Amino acid sequence: MGVLTKLRNDRSAMICIIFLLIVALAGIFAPWIAPNSPIDVNVKEKLVGISATYPLGTDQLGRCILSRLLYGIRTTVFIACIAMVVTIVIGVIIGGIAGIFRGKIDEFIMRVCDIFMSFPSEVMILAIVGVMGPGITNIVIASIIAKWAWYTRMIRSIVRKYSDTNYIQYARVSGFSRWHIARKHIFPSTAGEISVLATLDIGSVIIMISGLSFLGLGVQPPTAEWGMMLNEAKNVMTIHPALMLPPGIAILLVVAAFNFLGDSLQDAFNAKHGKRMR
């Protein structure tokens, strides 16, 4: 049974996929579906409750919370996805080179990875943001620099695992070039495992990026971002605590959906390999 069929039969995994698709579409079409502007200040109507004009009420500056949530998908979720994709591309290139060519190149890449990984990623990110200054581009770059080493290492070991399998060894003996084997065989078969890694990890990237915005180091006001919305909610916590709920729940749901999907994907892949072994 293929991974896709297995996933299709997994109801909870399908719910996660559908939910994430809806979130993605809502983010893309935010300008059309958001009831109000996410940045227009309207002090007269600050902190109002749920109403027809403001489905989730307004914040301390009278901005529509639902609209800010919808636009926040673009910053919080999409930026995390971009960071993730770039990290993986780097990881695949460098890890792939290390895994396929081995020898001295491999040795060198691994030592560099060691050094990068000896910084806790939190510190690494702070250091880079510290050097380049706060801002959204900078935290994306910081996240990539902090994570590339780990991905390089994981992808290298996955590539090595596959290139040690019999059929790849056979292809090598048959005289196919390394690039041919890498392109035709190794990358397709490693893609699954890499996607599991990415899905499992993207939640933590979302939490990290919005955490930096929460600290004021990431997205700058007035752009809507979930972590920053929480920081703003903190300031009016005593008078209007409900403001903490929408962005927090939004992060929780999206991250939970990614994590759950990652677990299901992993199960699906394990089951597949389990069968092959038996």
Next chain:
Amino acid sequence: MKRYLIKRLLSIVPLLLGISFLSFILINLSESDPAEVALRVNEITPTETAVSEMREELGLDNPFLERYMTWLTNSIKGDFGTSFINNKPVIEEIGQALPATLLLAFASFLIIFVISIGASIICTLYEGSMLDRGIRALVFIGEAMPGYWIGLLLMWFFSIKLDLLPTSGMSSWTSVILPAVTLAFAYISTYVRLMRNNMVQNKGENFVLYAKARGLKGRIILKRICKNSLQSTITALGMSIPKLIAGTVIVENIFAWPGIGRLSVTAILNYDYPVIQAYVFLMAVLFVVCNLLVDIVTASIDPRMRKEA
């Protein structure tokens, strides 16, 4: 064991050098001129002469490698320069903030340790029951909840609604509770998951079966399961210490805890490079040293490793 120790100690020397080099070039990658920043924060107009004087004072015109060597030798002596903001020695600033962070990290570690082991034992004893499934559901939700949100919710509930604990600062011993719990929260989920799976796996091992077949008490068997599971989780638990110290950044900012996490964010917002540089360097060294200690502890606990090493 001795040979292993020496080998392990030697192996971190190049790593430490690499780290110091990396943290040095990080700062030098900066787009803004440190001399200019130093002048601005002291409210001196950065005229050309002022900048060049400052550059000389900071030794910025020397060749790159020479600057690195000076910085490295000074850093080893504990001299990280002076803060651009208040002209105090950086080591003093960090020295003042570090105890608060260590206290916070230590309190968190205790919470993580007790709760993860406790919850894992419960899960293992009642594997598959509602209790086990409940804890696993909590773990799942815990992994998806951002720490800063938990911090805010806890602060609102315990400090504002119930008025039981202080919202911020470090005024009494109760101040540490909320930040420590918040910090612990994110890690507990990971460790419960890790420990539980480990214990459940160990529970099915042959030595447990044979212990049961010998009629040993459940308590003794549980002790053996715990010991074997801890053995494999100790690396992860040990590595959580530097991660906790590094992870205090957000928590310290929420609860206005006067530690190095807060110091570093303030430094970043003010472009206070010497402080940032020192923070990054010290954290990385701490990480490497903890890593080393954990490896040694793991090796000395496991008789199999002891022999091979």
Next chain:
Amino acid sequence: MALLEVKNLSIYDTQTENSIIEKISFTVERNSSFGIVGESGSGKSMMVKGILGLMAPWMNVSGSVYFTGIDISEMKTKALRQVRANNISLIMQDAMSAFDPLDTIGKQMIETFSENLQVSKKEAKQLATSVLQRVGIKEAIHVLKKYPHQLSGGMLQRCMIAIAVALKPDMIIADEPTTALDAITQSDIIKMFQKLQTELGTTFIFISHDLAMIQQLTQEVMVMKNGKQVESGKTSDVLRRPQHTYTQYLVNTRLTMTKSFEKVLRKDTDHA
């Protein structure tokens, strides 16, 4: 009254929805020696676990196990523990993984004895030394200080036998006690079992796929295949005149193997 009577014992795996063993019944008299034969995967080891109540919770066990007339399959955990501690000892299949890797053999033996025999730590240690010597370990004190990974499979097997001997149970169940061992150690262990049988007067159940061992050690035998009981009776009868085709197959394969083995031996002697 028989020492052990198993009636219609079935085990069903609710996770994989597979039947492990089906309606197994047999009786073991006191002071006798009973053999259970079958290829690996025939459910022998599972059955032993089922008898001792060592099954994983998702395994559904039905049927009854009467030990001295009492149904132990209905017992509560605590009472069952007493049976395992004092009445039925198990010698496990894989000696290499049977002990806690993080503790010395001595500690694990002493713990077992002081828990089950109500003796002091010191007495337990003396007991451990003497039983180890009894099973043919000369440097017993030395062995007690070793960690499991520092001992060979045969050594650990002897340690398990020593524990069983020390506990003086009514019955010892040995599950494939020689499978993981080399040929020489195998014959040593078999000789030791023979010695113990005459010395101790304990009832034995031997589980094996090795017909030679069963032949040497048991009086009665039961043959299992795919979780079902195919034949049982006196060991000599069953091995000499197997009724069921499966038993015939087992006996024949073994005979051909021994024959070719003997041929090789003869060749060697011819050359020499």
